[in-house]
Amino acid sequence: MLVAIALAALALRAGLALRRARHAGARRGRALFERHYRFAKPAVVLGVTGFALGPLSMWALRGRAPFETVHAIVGVVAAGLFAATGLLGRRLERGTDRPIEAHARLGVALILASAAAAVMGFVLLP
Ligand code: HEM
Numbered sequence: 001m002l003v004a005i006a007l008a009a010l011a012l013r014a015g016l017a018l019r020r021a022r023h024a025g026a027r028r029g030r031a032l033f034e035r036h037y038r039f040a041k042p043a044v045v046l047g048v049t050g051f052a053l054g055p056l057s058m059w060a061l062r063g064r065a066p067f068e069t070v071h072a073i074v075g076v077v078a079a080g081l082f083a084a085t086g087l088l089g090r091r092l093e094r095g096t097d098r099p100i101e102a103h104a105r106l107g108v109a110l111i112l113a114s115a116a117a118a119v120m121g122f123v124l125l126p
Contacts, residue, residue: 001054001121004046005114008082011040012107019104037093044086047114051079071120078117081110 014036021028054075055066066072088103 001046001050001114001118004043004050004082005111005118007039007043008047008107008111008114011036011043012111014039015104015107022100040086040089044082044089047082047110048079048086051075051082069120069124071117071124074113074117074120078110078113081106081113085110 014032018028018032018036021032055072058064058066058072067076085103085106088099088106091097091099092103
């Protein structure tokens with residue numbers, strides 16, 4: 001999950017470069033978009049997969065009931081934000097519509113929520 005968060009932070013950085021160029025009215029080359037996708041796509045896949053593996057590990061490896069900790073609740077929120085940001089990003093990529101502001105805000109929220117989930121997860125380490 002730490003890799004997912006690190007990739008998400010790099011995706012956010014690349015996304016903010018896209019935003020700055022958009023506001024400046026500059027031409028945004030293919031490379032700028034590719035840099036964003038390179039970090040963002042694996043971040044979304046890892047973020048959502050990690051969410052599924054967490055409760056599975058609590059139940060199968062540790063013999064504890066899943067979804068009983070604050071870490072799990074914040075984790076559900078973070079996973080939902082990963083999925084929502086990814087879905088809106090896909091719509092932007094395909095040109096279906098332009099939910100740019102929602103995509104950017106969810107992207108920032110997912111970083112905050114997953115960082116909070118990570119901090120809360122430390123107490124669960126053996
Ligand atoms: C970790 C997940 C992600 C974060 C944190 C993130 C963050 C951002 C941010 C901050 C922007 C700038 C928006 C603006 O111009 O105001 C952006 C733009 C964009 N993102 Fe993402 N994003 C993520 C995932 C994705 C994914 C998975 C895709 C595609 C499948 C995607 C596609 C796009 C596109 C196409 C734009 C440019 C929109 C435009 O101005 O035309 N993003 N992203």
